[in-house]
Ligand SMILES: Nc1ncnc2c1ncn2[C@@H]1O[C@H](COP(=O)(O)OP(=O)(O)O)[C@@H](O)[C@H]1O
């Protein structure tokens with residue numbers, strides 16, 4: 001029988017990656033990366049508002065064409081590959097990254113009238129402009145006795161769908177008026193490549209709807225129109241009727257016009273989309289008890305649990321959604337809003353020139369930080385430079401560094417930032433276990449798992465658990481390709497495909513007991529800072545400090561304009 005292949009397409013924060021895999025064993029045949037060309041490494045920002053992060057939908061379209069065409073062209077050089085033998089395509093993306101579209105499903109940003117309007121672009125997952133709306137949604141659901149927060153950890157986030165649309169209704173009414181619907185990037189790409197863009201007809205993924213739009217069968221799908229109207233008049237217009245579905249279902253087939261541009265035959269089945277993290281969990285070979293950490297710009301923590309067993313609602317988790325990762329299982333998601341982004345912030349804005357810039361600076365600072373012993377810098381940091389996603393769910397928390405002296409060095413700070421993210425990671429593992437979700441194994445994937453062994457060792461020491469690394473360098477794309485393989489009929493189930501196509505590397509980062517002992521002491525101090533600055537129930541709470549600073553910043557910047 002001829003070899004069979006699938007293509008996974010992974011939309012990250014700064015680039016899109018396409019991967020061609022051999023379905024027999026998951027071997028990578030070819031990859032191609034397309035760096036988004038709009039804005040600052042693909043992110044449209046506003047100097048006056050650090051909460052704003054948008055993306056041009058043109059990058060998504062151009063990125064699909066360039067990345068997939070490039071990967072297919074490279075694969076064609078490999079023995080045994082033929083575009084005719086590509087059985088399916090899967091797509092994963094960041095999220096919640098909703099896009100306002102017109103009645104035909106075309107992003108408003110692609111129309112002349114709206115092309116320069118920030119509100120008409122894709123609202124990237126890390127856009128926190130809607131923090132007030134998120135607080136209002138949380139308060140209204142809680143006070144009104146609505147059940148909607150139960151499955152998303154007890155608080156609605158400014159990163160998510162309804163907060164962003166409500167904010168658009170309030171601040172950019174012309175865009176909101178023109179929008180016929182808002183479509184998550186994870187649903188938009190499969191819709192675009194299959195030609196099924198009509199907002200009433202396109203496939204909506206359970207992963208996006210369930211984790212970000214409070215969609216759950218227990219209350220008949222999306223929150224009620226009455227609830228949404230109570231948040232903001234007009235918001236209920238953006239409810240959709242479609243039943244949200246998992247990614248083992250097809251969104252359609254590759255349409256003629258896109259197929260021609262990427263060098264593939266038309267008609268290839270395309271899976272319903274999902275988030276990068278969730279497909280990364282699949283590409284890592286997740287099973288019950290495995291925590292998969294997808295570490296890049298942010299970190300997502302994903303687990304699965306059998307649907308047949310009762311599972312408590314876990315406060316501070318950003319979602320428990322049936323079938324959002326593996327069909328037939330609950331998908332659990334937690335995470336940290338900034339991980340690589342914290343390291344990047346230091347490299348970009350604070351590291352001395354002697355360390356170089358970009359990747360070179362990361363490598364130089366890592367090499368110097370690796371020479372330090374845990375605790376020897378006297379530093380401790382909070383990892384909240386982009387707010388706290390879990391377990392506090394509060395975008396109005398900010399970073400903190402304590403313990404610096406006149407002798408503190410850049411590598412010491414870089415290491416303290418890594419350690420802070422590891423402490424945040426341990427907080428999430430502890431919360432899962434407190435609620436009876438056992439973590440028997442940790443597998444890490446994503447850019448940082450590949451790029452930084454020091455980060456992996458620190459995570460092993462802080463959590464006192466071995467860190468295994470997913471075998472594939474493109475694990476999210478591999479997960480997407482697995483769904484392509486399933487909708488293409490090459491495997492009957494996701495689990496059957498995982499068994500053949502996924503695995504971990506032979507290198508495992510094991511905890512070093514002396515380092516773990518020091519980190520246990522530092523973690524106790526981290527917990528104090530975490531609770532003091534992040535909660536109100538800590539004796540001597542400082543929870544207002546970061547919020548007041550943000551308010552003063554807001555006033556000062558408004559005054560300056
Ligand atoms: N050597 C390194 N060590 C730690 N972090 C790094 C290193 N190189 C890049 N990063 C950070 O990793 C993040 C990119 O992660 P990656 O997984 O490649 O992308 P994405 O999150 O978009 O999927 C960026 O925040 C970047 O600053």
Ligand SMILES: O=C(CO)[C@@H](O)[C@@H](O)COP(=O)(O)O
Pocket residue numbers: 012013093094095096125211275276277295296297298299300333335
């Ligand atoms: O939040 C989610 C998924 O729920 C992610 O898409 C988001 O953190 C972005 O991930 P990246 O760090 O860009 O890979």
